[in-house]
Amino acid sequence: MQNWLEIEKRHDSGVYNKHELVIVRGKGARVWDIEGREYIDCVGGYGVANVGHSNPEVVKAIQEQAETLMILPQTLPSAKRAEFYQTLTRLTPEGLVRVFPTNSGTESVEGALKFARAATGRKKFISTMRAFHGRTFGSVSLTWEKKYRQPFEPVVGPVEFVPYNDVEALRAAVDEETAAVVIEPVQGEGGVRPATPEFLQAAREVTREKGALLILDEIQTGFGRTGKLFALEHYGVVPDILTLAKGIGGGMPMGAIVMTDAVADGMPKGGHGTTFGGNPLAMAAGVAAMRYIEENRLWERAAELGGWFMEELRRIDSPKVREVRGKGLMVGMELKEKSAPYITRLEKEHAVLTLAAGPTVIRFLPPLVIEKADLERVVEAVREVLA
Numbered sequence: 001m002q003n004w005l006e007i008e009k010r011h012d013s014g015v016y017n018k019h020e021l022v023i024v025r026g027k028g029a030r031v032w033d034i035e036g037r038e039y040i041d042c043v044g045g046y047g048v049a050n051v052g053h054s055n056p057e058v059v060k061a062i063q064e065q066a067e068t069l070m071i072l073p074q075t076l077p078s079a080k081r082a083e084f085y086q087t088l089t090r091l092t093p094e095g096l097v098r099v100f101p102t103n104s105g106t107e108s109v110e111g112a113l114k115f116a117r118a119a120t121g122r123k124k125f126i127s128t129m130r131a132f133h134g135r136t137f138g139s140v141s142l143t144w145e146k147k148y149r150q151p152f153e154p155v156v157g158p159v160e161f162v163p164y165n166d167v168e169a170l171r172a173a174v175d176e177e178t179a180a181v182v183i184e185p186v187q188g189e190g191g192v193r194p195a196t197p198e199f200l201q202a203a204r205e206v207t208r209e210k211g212a213l214l215i216l217d218e219i220q221t222g223f224g225r226t227g228k229l230f231a232l233e234h235y236g237v238v239p240d241i242l243t244l245a246k247g248i249g250g251g252m253p254m255g256a257i258v259m260t261d262a263v264a265d266g267m268p269k270g271g272h273g274t275t276f277g278g279n280p281l282a283m284a285a286g287v288a289a290m291r292y293i294e295e296n297r298l299w300e301r302a303a304e305l306g307g308w309f310m311e312e313l314r315r316i317d318s319p320k321v322r323e324v325r326g327k328g329l330m331v332g333m334e335l336k337e338k339s340a341p342y343i344t345r346l347e348k349e350h351a352v353l354t355l356a357a358g359p360t361v362i363r364f365l366p367p368l369v370i371e372k373a374d375l376e377r378v379v380e381a382v383r384e385v386l387a
């Protein structure tokens, strides 16, 4: 048998720290390695696999569309693209009715920044400390972590970072030069930190007052993850631009920028574009995934299981735990020490896959279809590695 782990490591770019295993298959909230060992997957493709791995409805839609038509640029209208737009804008808040389809999260943010500059004629962006918005030049400019940003400077500017949840600092930062304020309703990569209602509401108010736009980045929080279809529903705040990706396509690499008429109309014809974005194959996957989430009300499942899961994690009586926080099935356990050794032990000793969120947090982003019995096993595993 080929040593796929060695081959991958030899030829890989080397930017990732890798687990010492080779995964070959997934179903629901479980994945299997090449030796047949079964894992409970709380990585969930970094929060992509909301409908479960290889969801049968999504697989069927992809199979049918692959046999029909895979690629069609946006100059040529497509029935699948129209259906995707209709499905998506029925789910987004009132007023968010225009869609630019993308192929990833960072592309959604990148495009949103261009739409914001075009619509406002302004240049400055406000981001938050510990924010994560992606890796390409525009989105990485709004990303807080220095090692993601500093080696690649000059990045896009001007960008001002304000402390997350600091209403006064935010109000002071937004002025007549500001094109947009960009916020994750729950910071993911930055440590699983929910926004306060006051912060998001102030962001909405001050952007309106100053003629700037509000961009909510729901790439990780969207599609049921936090216990609502979109996290903004927890806050009653509607942005001018919503950036989406991750869970939107049930595993298909894709994303979307959803915006108001006013924002979309501010972009000149030909001012933005994409070859792959809006292709019928991705559109079919997106329609199937959104329909599955809606029909099975997966956000309710996330709210119920997530609330229970966080309570159980909080009941683990360990001096190593600083805090358990999150919303729905977007959960972080912050330790008083580095989380990496515990993530490794969860995998090796208990066949539970988790991920980090900064140096000290164990993050859980399981498929929203996960069974309660699996989450019970995860709680037990965490209890044992912390003992």
Ligand SMILES: *Cc1c(COP(=O)(O)O)cnc(C)c1O
Residues within 6 Å of the ligand: 104, 105, 106, 107, 109, 132, 133, 134, 135, 184, 188, 189, 217, 218, 219, 220, 245, 246
């Ligand atoms: C993952 C993520 C991104 C970047 O998405 P990619 O598909 O990895 O480019 C941007 N913003 C947030 C909030 C994310 O969680």
